[in-house]
Structures are given as C-alpha cells and as structure tokens.
Amino acid sequence: MNPLGFGDPLRLGPYRLVGVLGEGGMGKVYLAAGRDGRPAAVKVLRPELAHDQDLARRFVREAHTARAVESPGVARVLGAEVEGGRPWIATEFLSGPTLEEAVARHGPLDEPAVRLLAAALAGTLRDVHAAGLVHRDVKPANIVLTADGPRLIDFGIARPEHGLTLTTTGQIPVTPGYGAPEQVLGRRVTGAADVFSLGAVLVLAASGRRAYDGPHVAAVQYAVVHEQPDLGGLPPALHPLVAPCFRPDPAQRPTPGQIAGAFAPEGTGGRKAREVWRRGPLHEEAKAREAEVRRLTAATVVPGPGDAGVPAPSRRRFLALGAGGGLLLAGGGGTAWWLTGRDRAEPPAAGDAPDAALLEGGRGGVRPKPLWGPLEVAASGPLPTPVVLRDVVVFAARDGGLTALRVVDGSAKWTRPELSPRAGQVAVNEDEFACADASGRLSVRNASTGAESWSVADAGVALLLAATPEGVYFLTSERRLRAVDTAGRRIRWTVESGEDPVGTATPLAAAGPGRLAVSGTGGDLTVLDTADGRVAWRVRGKSSGPLGPAIEGDTLYAGGEALTAFALADGERRWEEKGYGDWGPPALDPEGLTVTGGGLAYRYRKDGSRTELWIVSLTSPYPSRQRPVVQGDWIWVVEGNHTEAGVSALSRSAKDRLWSYERENPGPWAVAAAGNRVFLLSRGRIVAMPTA
Incomplete structure (x- = not known):
C-alpha cells in the first residue's frame, strides 16, 4: 500500500x-x-x-x-x-491474498482445498445467477482467500489493472485464458460462461498452470476457441470434474449447483470447510x-x-x-468488490435479467403457457406503456403509485405509492426512468431499486412524453411543453402547446437526435428542436388523433392517412405508402417495420419496399393505437381499436397469425417487451408471455 x-x-x-x-x-x-x-x-x-x-x-x-x-x-x-x-x-x-497471489507464493492447493474452493465458488456463482446476473470476469485475481473462505470480487465485463473495472478504448473485453469462447467471439453470454471461467480457475489452483497459455494474447484467445485446455497437471480424481466446464457448447456445461454438489468432499460441513482456510x-x-x-x-x-x-x-x-x-x-491483496447505493435500506439492484428461453416454433391456435401471471396488481383503465429495464417491469400499481415486478418470476421488487400513475413513466437510459409525484416534481429513478437518482422540484410534470439520456420531455398542467436537461438537471425550455395532459386522448411522442416528435390530439405531427423548443417542421392532419411516431437514426416513421418516412431534421418525405384506411403506429426492429391498416398487418423494409407478410383479417378494420411489439420471431398486435379483442401473436417466419390472448377482452391494453418476454396489461392484470 x-x-x-x-x-x-x-x-x-x-x-x-x-x-x-x-x-x-x-x-x-x-x-x-x-x-x-x-x-x-x-x-x-x-x-x-x-x-x-x-x-x-x-x-x-x-x-x-x-x-x-x-x-x-x-x-x-x-x-x-x-x-x-x-x-x-x-x-x-x-x-487476504488473491488466489493468483497465493498460488504464485505458496504453490498449488492440495486436492481437499481445491474441492472446497470449487464448491464455495460454485455456490457463489449460483447466487449470482439467481440474481439474474453473469459475472463475466471470474479469474484468480478476482478471488480473495480470506480466513473465512474464498470471496468473489469485481463484477464487470472487463477491468483495467489494480481492480478498477471500467473499460477503456482498446481493452480486451475478457481476460485472456479465462473468458469463455462465446465471450471471445462476441456472442451472447449466459451463466455458462462463468462456469467455463471457473474451470480455468480450478486448473490454476490445482496445478499452478494455466488451462490456456501462449506467447501473446491472440494466441491464447485462439486456443480458447479452437483448442482443448491443458489439464495435465490436475490430480486424476479432479480431471473428470473439471473437464466438463470447458465444453464448447455452453448448454453442455454443468450448472453451478451441479459443480457444488460434485466437488464437495464427503462429510465436509460448514465447520470443516472453514477449517481449511483457518x-x-x-x-x-x-x-x-x-x-x-x-x-x-x-x-x-x-x-x-x-x-x-x-x-x-x-x-x-x-x-x-x-x-x-x-x-x-x-x-x-486488499482488493474488494466495488458496490454502490446510499447507505439505507433499499431493495437490491440488479443487472440485466437473463433472457427467457425461446419456444420451439409455435402452433397456430395453441396459446403457450404464460411465464407467470396473470397477477391482479395493476391499475385499471387506460394505462401508460410499462417500462422494462434491467431486471424489472415498471407500471401503475393497483393501489396507487408505481410498482416494479421482477421480469423473471413476477415477484414484487418495489412499490412507490407517492409517484403519480397518471403522469406515466419513460425510460431515460438503460438503467433509469423518469416519473413524477402528485406535486409535479420530476423524479429520475433507478429502475431496479426505485431509488431516486435526481429530481427537479419545480418541473410541473403532468404527463411524461419521451426521454433520452440528454433530456426529459413532458406536458405541464398549464398545457405547456417542457424539457429538462439531464446533465444540468434543470429546465431547458418551455413552450406553449395547447395539448391537454389529462384528457381522454393525450398526445404521444418520440425523441431522437436533436428532435422531439409530438403527435397531438388533433392529429398534427409537430417536430421540435430539442435545443430550444422551436418548431422545426410540422405536418397538419397527419392522423385522426394521437398516434405514436417512431424514430431510428435520422428517419422518423409515422402512420395516419399514409405510412410515411420523413427525414428527421427537416421533414422531407423519403417514401410514403397509401392504404385503404388509416395506418396504425409503426414498430421498428433491426430487420424491418411492422404496421397495421385496413384490417391487415404488413411488414415493410425500412426503405419503403413493401413485403406482404400476412394476409389475415383482424377483428376490426380500424388500426389499434397500440404499437405492435416485436420479440423473437413473434410480433404482438392489439386487435382493433374501437372494438379491441385480445392480443394476437404473428409469426414473422411463418407469415401467419398463430393465436390470440384473451380474444374476448376488448381492452384497453398496454404492451411492452424485452428479453424474450412480452408483458400484457389489461383490466388490472399483468401477464408475462414467452416468444419463439
């Protein structure tokens, strides 16, 4: 020191x-x-x-x-x-020393100590994964050997030297020789990657040699992906226990629970295990x-x-x-696991929840079993769209305020009765959302804990419209449109709007680079400069009422009397498609655009080249004002508008409608999705559905 x-x-x-x-x-x-x-x-x-x-x-x-x-x-x-x-x-x-230091100074651990090390670390990884997290950097330098046993530290995708865990440009996203092949290749990472890393840790602990080594980083990473680990120094009894951790297919690796059970020596209770470290x-x-x-x-x-x-x-x-x-x-040797949060009782935070398992295909007319729910915990009536961030889904609570459920199992995470359900909630970044209390105070909160990150007391929020990491946009009770700067945490500008924040129909909006697009109750599409609130361009009578626009990059997509792609900066029409009636709000995904109109659902390329995806009659010729939701191979569409009847799942690959959820339920509905889960809210209930 x-x-x-x-x-x-x-x-x-x-x-x-x-x-x-x-x-x-x-x-x-x-x-x-x-x-x-x-x-x-x-x-x-x-x-x-x-x-x-x-x-x-x-x-x-x-x-x-x-x-x-x-x-x-x-x-x-x-x-x-x-x-x-x-x-x-x-x-x-x-x-205590790290495992890396201990092996360097004192040599490999004996077999009983390795077994206890494996069982303890596997038990910790089981707890990590149960919290919906993947450690991603299990290695000897991140394991401290204390007098009470091994402790896992430094949860991060990558970390610079000396235990600091923020990644800088040019750094390798995994520790060479310990990151799993899927991490090296930049593929989706699950808890199985931690199991691979644990195997590499145990090889070093038991043999003093690395499972993968080479003259330079590239050679080590190549070996991880294409070669077998060096297990020659392992005691024979440990070889069959460690080897499965290195299977190339993550699904074939053992779970932390299986590892803990396999490595625990017979008759080793908690007291005896602690004695090894004492x-x-x-x-x-x-x-x-x-x-x-x-x-x-x-x-x-x-x-x-x-x-x-x-x-x-x-x-x-x-x-x-x-x-x-x-x-x-x-x-x-005094390295510690770095955490945060105010020093008071709050629900534990979390990283991203693991994605739900995908269904294999999907049969027409057969509704899959919900992942969880329905639960009668939501407010009734028209609802703002829920926010899904990290490990929770946030929405208006049945008994007032806002509540958050864990996306994995629907269990309660937190409830904040002081927050306004009518004002709604919008995501600010991948960790936080904006909301308001009854006084109109703007509050930006951590989604996973509900704890307040910062606030603006005199904001006057009546209805939240949109947010980006740079700004939060909302209506005041005086029918003004206002922006709050997230960096300065102060009001950036206020302009007159004339929109009613508490009417039966309220405006809908989307924010993008330098622009805020507002679809008003009269059907006008107004695009403002986010720097000063001045109108950049406007289309009168774009729709018969508020219809949510969608922004991607420098393009704005809007339904209404025509499905139109505008240049976001100046409103130039890049392409347009007329229909046999009004178009609903478009939904964007990496492969294309989905929209309903004239009782049909259509799939488009974003450049305007229409690809007819479904020829299926919906329950109403009127397009729903609820935006379709794309998740996995399925696209979820609220059927109709004036005569809503359930939510249907449409298959992108099969080009067909598969089934409907609560066909007899006219709504209103609110739909949100993330992580292969689709959340449906109606009549005070919320249910989580799988996708394929």
Missing part, C-alpha cells in the same frame, strides 16, 4: 482515507476507516473523469449490479455517495494483513460532522500511517 499523496482526499463521507491500495487509468482504491475504526475499501473515479457522464453511469451501473447478489461469497456494501462530482463506493475490506500459510498471511489493517484504521477513528470526541488526525499522521514499515498489503 502506498501513502496518501497531496492530491488525495482525506475524507469521503464518514470514511477517513489511510492509504492507496491501487490505482489505474480510471481511478484509485483507498484503504479507509469508518467512524468506528472498522476498515473499508473505497473506490473513487479520477477527478478528470468524473464529469464524463458515460463513465460515471457505468461506474454506478456496475455498483448497482452487485447489490443484487445476496451471498456470503461476496463483500458487503457499506455506503456510497457523489461528493463534489466525484462518485465513491465503499465496501467491507477483505483481508490453518497453514494462507491463513497466517490473511490474519497478518487483517491485524495490520485494523491497527492502522483503529488509529484513525474520527468524529463525523457534529460529533464530539477524538479530534481528526493531522495530514502528517495519515502519511506516516500510510508509509508504515511492515505493511502486508502489496499487490492488491
């Missing part, structure tokens, strides 16, 4: 900093002491990087991800805050580190603001402590 420098802070929140555990291009990790003298590890972004919103967002996202894991195999969150624009995260300090040179090293750290941090017990008692030590005292002679914290 290095002493504090003159550019280092002395205190962050309730923590006094003692010394520098490590640093890299993104930030520093400090040894710190709480007010009670207990040690903590505090990670801080460098001042010159703290203003970078993307880096700060990723810093916070990684931190929130950890809180989802409720496991003794990871470190406990102590607190976090953003002070003076510098985010910091504090966790319990882990005393004897020998590893234990002695861990205890020596722990004693020295406690001595240093106990010497820095200080009162917080307003506290009485021991005076804060001087700068010179801190430097002397940091430079202490016999300190045993070199090389990252």
Whole structure:
C-alpha cells in the first residue's frame, strides 16, 4: 500500500482515507476507516473523469449490479455517495491474498482445498445467477482467500489493472485464458460462461498452470476457441470434474449447483470447510494483513460532522500511517468488490435479467403457457406503456403509485405509492426512468431499486412524453411543453402547446437526435428542436388523433392517412405508402417495420419496399393505437381499436397469425417487451408471455 499523496482526499463521507491500495487509468482504491475504526475499501473515479457522464453511469451501473447478489461469497456494501462530482463506493475490506497471489507464493492447493474452493465458488456463482446476473470476469485475481473462505470480487465485463473495472478504448473485453469462447467471439453470454471461467480457475489452483497459455494474447484467445485446455497437471480424481466446464457448447456445461454438489468432499460441513482456510500459510498471511489493517484504521477513528470526541488526525499522521514499515498489503491483496447505493435500506439492484428461453416454433391456435401471471396488481383503465429495464417491469400499481415486478418470476421488487400513475413513466437510459409525484416534481429513478437518482422540484410534470439520456420531455398542467436537461438537471425550455395532459386522448411522442416528435390530439405531427423548443417542421392532419411516431437514426416513421418516412431534421418525405384506411403506429426492429391498416398487418423494409407478410383479417378494420411489439420471431398486435379483442401473436417466419390472448377482452391494453418476454396489461392484470 502506498501513502496518501497531496492530491488525495482525506475524507469521503464518514470514511477517513489511510492509504492507496491501487490505482489505474480510471481511478484509485483507498484503504479507509469508518467512524468506528472498522476498515473499508473505497473506490473513487479520477477527478478528470468524473464529469464524463458515460463513465460515471457505468461506474454506478456496475455498483448497482452487485447489490443484487445476496451471498456470503461476496463483500458487503457499506455506503456510497457523489461528493463534489466525484462518485465513491465503499465496501467491507477483505483481508487476504488473491488466489493468483497465493498460488504464485505458496504453490498449488492440495486436492481437499481445491474441492472446497470449487464448491464455495460454485455456490457463489449460483447466487449470482439467481440474481439474474453473469459475472463475466471470474479469474484468480478476482478471488480473495480470506480466513473465512474464498470471496468473489469485481463484477464487470472487463477491468483495467489494480481492480478498477471500467473499460477503456482498446481493452480486451475478457481476460485472456479465462473468458469463455462465446465471450471471445462476441456472442451472447449466459451463466455458462462463468462456469467455463471457473474451470480455468480450478486448473490454476490445482496445478499452478494455466488451462490456456501462449506467447501473446491472440494466441491464447485462439486456443480458447479452437483448442482443448491443458489439464495435465490436475490430480486424476479432479480431471473428470473439471473437464466438463470447458465444453464448447455452453448448454453442455454443468450448472453451478451441479459443480457444488460434485466437488464437495464427503462429510465436509460448514465447520470443516472453514477449517481449511483457518490453518497453514494462507491463513497466517490473511490474519497478518487483517491485524495490520485494523491497527492502522483503529488509529484513525474520527468524529463525523457534529460529533464530539477524538479530534481528526493531522495530514502528517495519515502519511506516516500510510508509509508504515511492515505493511502486508502489496499487490492488491486488499482488493474488494466495488458496490454502490446510499447507505439505507433499499431493495437490491440488479443487472440485466437473463433472457427467457425461446419456444420451439409455435402452433397456430395453441396459446403457450404464460411465464407467470396473470397477477391482479395493476391499475385499471387506460394505462401508460410499462417500462422494462434491467431486471424489472415498471407500471401503475393497483393501489396507487408505481410498482416494479421482477421480469423473471413476477415477484414484487418495489412499490412507490407517492409517484403519480397518471403522469406515466419513460425510460431515460438503460438503467433509469423518469416519473413524477402528485406535486409535479420530476423524479429520475433507478429502475431496479426505485431509488431516486435526481429530481427537479419545480418541473410541473403532468404527463411524461419521451426521454433520452440528454433530456426529459413532458406536458405541464398549464398545457405547456417542457424539457429538462439531464446533465444540468434543470429546465431547458418551455413552450406553449395547447395539448391537454389529462384528457381522454393525450398526445404521444418520440425523441431522437436533436428532435422531439409530438403527435397531438388533433392529429398534427409537430417536430421540435430539442435545443430550444422551436418548431422545426410540422405536418397538419397527419392522423385522426394521437398516434405514436417512431424514430431510428435520422428517419422518423409515422402512420395516419399514409405510412410515411420523413427525414428527421427537416421533414422531407423519403417514401410514403397509401392504404385503404388509416395506418396504425409503426414498430421498428433491426430487420424491418411492422404496421397495421385496413384490417391487415404488413411488414415493410425500412426503405419503403413493401413485403406482404400476412394476409389475415383482424377483428376490426380500424388500426389499434397500440404499437405492435416485436420479440423473437413473434410480433404482438392489439386487435382493433374501437372494438379491441385480445392480443394476437404473428409469426414473422411463418407469415401467419398463430393465436390470440384473451380474444374476448376488448381492452384497453398496454404492451411492452424485452428479453424474450412480452408483458400484457389489461383490466388490472399483468401477464408475462414467452416468444419463439
């Protein structure tokens, strides 16, 4: 550990900093002491990087991800805050060498220790995966051997040296020799990738050799994808247990639960397992580190603001402590798992939930079994579209306010009764959504916890319309259109609109690069400059009422009297398709555009080359004002408008309608989707359906 420098802070929140555990291009990790003298590890972004919103967002996202894991195999969150624009995260300090250091200094572990290591790490991975996460960077440097057993640290896709976990340009997204083949190839990653990495960890622990090695990174990555691992140094009894972890097909690898059961030695209970880590040179090293750290941090017990008692030590005292002679914290042995969140009781956050399994094909007329639900937990009547972010779906709650259910099983995650269901909710970025309370205060919240990230008290929100990472757009009760800047967290502009935010029909909108498109209740399509709120261009009478536009890149797509693709910047018509009646709102996906009109559903190329996908009569010739939802091979369409009757699943590949959900239900409906799950809300109920 290095002493504090003159550019280092002395205190962050309730923590006094003692010394520098490590640093890299993104930030520093400090040894710190709480007010009670207990040690903590505090990670801080460098001042010159703290203003970078993307880096700060990723810093916070990684931190929130950890809180989802409720496991003794990871470190406990102590607190976090953003002070003076510098985010910091504090966790319990882990005393002990990393597995990488232990093998380098003391040689391979014996077979019983490897078995216990495998069982403990597999149990932790089981907890990680149960929280809907994939660690993605399981390796010896991310495993700390404490006196109570191994602890998994540093949940991140990739991390620079010294335990800092933000990726910079040009960095390899996986650790060579430990990332699974699907990670190396940039394919979809599941928990099976962690199993592959665990196998590589166990090879090093048992043999002192890497499963994959080579003269340079490219050679190692090539070997991971195309060659067999080197298992020659494994004890014969472990070979058949470790080898299945390296199967090329992720689906053929064992689960963490199976690994934990296979490796646990017979008769090894919790007490006996702990004894392995409480004897020998590893234990002695861990205890020596722990004693020295406690001595240093106990010497820095200080009162917080307003506290009485021991005076804060001087700068010179801190430097002397940091430079202490016999300190045993070199090389990252005090590395900790970096988390965030305010130091109060909140639901655990999470990363992205694992995608639901796809159905094999789909038979016409046969409705699949719901993934979960229906649950009678939603508000009744016309509803704003739910928001699906990370591991939750957010919508208006039955008993008032907003609520979030876990997308995996429909269990309750959080409820915020103070939030306005009428104002709605819109995604701001991949972690946060915007909402409002009854007073009109704009609130931007973490979707997974419901915790408030920031707010604007005098915003006057009556109805949220759209949001991007740069701005949030909404109507006020005075029928004004207003924008709030997300970077400055202040009102950017306000313009007159004349739109009613609480009528039976309210405007619909979409935001894109430099433009906000609003489809008003009178059918006009108005596109404003997001910088100042001035009208960039307008199409009068585009539809008979509000109809949600769609934006992709520099093109805006809108239904109504014609299906039209406009240049987003100036409204130039790039192509247009007339129909036998009004067109509904278009839905975009990477392969094309889906829209209903004249009692039929159509599939288009985005350049306007129509591909007739379905010739099927819907229950009404009127297009639904609900946008189709594309998920997997299926496209979900609310049938009709004035005479809505259920939600139908249409197959893109089979070019046919397969089945309808609640055909007898005239709605109104709200539909949202993500991760191979489709969420249908109607009559106070929500159900999650699979796709193919």
